[in-house]
Amino acid sequence: MNTLLPHAERVTQLLIARRQTITVAESAAGGLINAALLAVPGASACCRGGLVVYTYEIRRALLGITDADMKGLTPATEAYALLAARRAREKVGSDWALAETGAAGPTGSRYGYPAGHACFAVTGLVECSRTLETGSADRVANMYAFAAAALDLLAEVVAAAPGPELARP
Secondary structure (H helix, E strand, O other): OOOOHHHHHHHHHHHHHHOOOEEEEEOOOOOHHHHHHHOOOOHHHOEEEEEEOOOHHHHHHHHOOOOOOOOOOOOOOHHHHHHHHHHHHHHHOOOEEEEEEEEOOOOOOOOOOOOOEEEEEEEOOOEEEEEEEOOOOOHHHHHHHHHHHHHHHHHHHHHHOOOHHHOOO
8 A cells, every 4th residue: 555655645635735526436456546545644635435346236336337328338448437437426526536447467358458457537627548558467566556557647637637726615
């Protein structure tokens, strides 16, 4: 966890300064993104919470993503990560949402993505998505790499977004 704290601290400080909130929907990172954010003192000022969306049933029940929504999509894509982030943000009413999806390993996904493949999306005042390929089959190392990359993308997007004057009161 200690390796993730600098990533989480940076984004938490940005969100607190802007008086903005975040919700996280993660999959292959297994809760590490949420845990890192909540480990930062003062996180309650910006963290609305999050969930680990690891199965079809949870995706459907908690994010409301239907089979029709998934037509033409597979998990572990930037398009799916954007959909998950949008739904998480809508459901919770946060300023920002971050979604992560991927294949931690040691094998790839049933959809053909290799171990070490992850996609991230941030939605809020602006939207951005990104793909990471670690080239590793080390499940735990990939989970940490996914969490760090997701937190870094969130910090990058929030820092580049329009100023805090657009934040909710």
